[in-house]
Amino acid sequence: MKTFKLSIIVIFSSFIFGCATTQAPSYNYTEFRQSDPLSILVLPPINNTTEVVAPYSIMAQVIAPISESGFYTLPVALVEQTFRNNGLTVANDIHALPKEKLREIFGADAALYLDIREYGTSYVIISSDTVVSVSATLVDLQTGAVIWQKAASASSAETRSNQNSGGLIGMLVIAAINQIAETVTDAGFNIAAITSNRLLSKNSVDGLLAGPRAREYVAPLAEK
Amino acid sequence: MKLIVLFSAVIFVLAGCGATQPPPLYYYGDYPATVYQFFKSDEMTISEQIDEMKQVIEQSNNNDQRIAPGVHAHLGMLYFESGNPTEGEYHFMQEKRLFPESSHFIDFLLNQHKG
Numbered sequence: 001m002k003t004f005k006l007s008i009i010v011i012f013s014s015f016i017f018g019c020a021t022t023q024a025p026s027y028n029y030t031e032f033r034q035s036d037p038l039s040i041l042v043l044p045p046i047n048n049t050t051e052v053v054a055p056y057s058i059m060a061q062v063i064a065p066i067s068e069s070g071f072y073t074l075p076v077a078l079v080e081q082t083f084r085n086n087g088l089t090v091a092n093d094i095h096a097l098p099k100e101k102l103r104e105i106f107g108a109d110a111a112l113y114l115d116i117r118e119y120g121t122s123y124v125i126i127s128s129d130t131v132v133s134v135s136a137t138l139v140d141l142q143t144g145a146v147i148w149q150k151a152a153s154a155s156s157a158e159t160r161s162n163q164n165s166g167g168l169i170g171m172l173v174i175a176a177i178n179q180i181a182e183t184v185t186d187a188g189f190n191i192a193a194i195t196s197n198r199l200l201s202k203n204s205v206d207g208l209l210a211g212p213r214a215r216e217y218v219a220p221l222a223e224k
Numbered sequence: 225m226k227l228i229v230l231f232s233a234v235i236f237v238l239a240g241c242g243a244t245q246p247p248p249l250y251y252y253g254d255y256p257a258t259v260y261q262f263f264k265s266d267e268m269t270i271s272e273q274i275d276e277m278k279q280v281i282e283q284s285n286n287n288d289q290r291i292a293p294g295v296h297a298h299l300g301m302l303y304f305e306s307g308n309p310t311e312g313e314y315h316f317m318q319e320k321r322l323f324p325e326s327s328h329f330i331d332f333l334l335n336q337h338k339g
Contacts, residue, residue, distance in 0.1 A: 039325040056263035060256040067293050068249055072325035075294035077262050078301050078333065085336075107328020189260060213249065 027206040032147040035140040036220050037109035038212050039072040041102060044080055045114035045134070046091045054119035055091065057189045058134060061196040062114070069202035070214025074108055082106075103141040110147065113137040118153070120188055130156040130187040132195040138208075150206055152199035154191050250292035251284035259298065274302045293323050297330065304337060312337070 042062055045055045059076045066073045082105065088094050095113055102111055118133040135151035202210045210216045258276045261268045268276075277299040284291045300315030313334065320330050 053260075053264060056260055059263065060260040063256055063259070063292070063294060064252050070249070072293050072323050074326070074329060075297035075301070075319075077259050077298055078329070080263070081301065082333070105329070105332060107332075189257075193256075215246065 027148070027150070029148075029209055031140075031145055032138070032209050033220050035110065035143070035145070035147045036212075037071065037138075037140065037147075039074060039108045039110070040066050040138070041074045041079060041106045041108035041111045041141070042066070042076050043094050043102075043111055043113055044083065044091045045116050046095060047116050047119075049116055049119040051120040051188065053188070054116045054132075054192075057119075057192045058114060058116055058132075058196065061189070061192040062112070062200060064193075065197045065200040066112070066208070068214075069200060069208040070211030070217055071208070072213070074106055079106065099139065099141045099144045108141060111139050111141055113139065117151075119192075121156075130191045132188060132191045134195055134199055136199055148208065150199055152195055152204075154194035154198060156187055156191055249290065251280070251287055251289035252292045252295075253280035253283050255280050255292055255295050255298065262298075262302075270302055270306045274299065274306060277302060291322065293326070294319070296322065297326060301333075309337065 042059060045058050047055050059080065063073050063076060083089070083094055088097075099111070102108070113136065115135045116133070117135060118131045120132075121128055121130045131153065132155075133151070133153035136149065137146055138148040139145065140147050198204050199207070201207050202214060202216075210218070212219075254276055258268075258273055258280070261276075262273055277295065280295055281291055281299070284295075296315045296319040300312045300319065303309070303312035303315060316330050316334060319326050
């Protein structure tokens, strides 16, 4: 009987204390909640790297984490085409456009401004890592207010950390091989998926809130 | 017997903490990869990209999963690019039907194609 009671205690305490794996968010979501966007317009990212494909890769990889967080993601290729057809090919110019103009053309509730800080594979003597770092700002297109900000990074070194054996020469060989392999198979595109997920997913720490199409969406109180 | 009860309680708790990831909201398939190819524009022809996107829609139907936002709009754009406005318009309308949030932008695009 004692064991039975103990079992009950174990089960109930687990309900009370939870699984203790989720970090408490530190971001203040007050403005995000008030804004309560349904749709997100991803603007062509500003590229601070020498890698020409970086913005293409990031634009393609942010679709899933935004949509899975419960928002309508405007089709990124059509958005880019629309800017292009209007003579806007430089991301800096696009980021400087007035919010009303964006709202008028795209009808989106919020716009996501992305900045690519690092992208690609570099050979740095001991290891050749593919790193993708991006920072993001979400802006309410009606009020122009910044409602969310975050930066995230991912590296291929995270998944390869157990290979560093075989002495220095072994490491150098691995470094060279890794670089060739990661350049050919476009490791940047794969790492960009991890970065995008870490940056935006509603399940990530300080990520997007759950949007209207997510199961766990909580509607804001009717003061809007 | 007592031990088994305690044991199963502990396992119950641990199992609860483990997996239980909710299923994804949508099916994406190769949509992101095809968008990437479209931007790079030097490895795949437009008609290859159309086939790829048609497959994404077919697979989502087969898996009984909802198609991701933007898939129909993207396919519609590819059809317009390939000179097939009838199919293009059809997929734009599909996007609007599935995601009313897209209406404003899709109408803007349809007006541009008509103008």
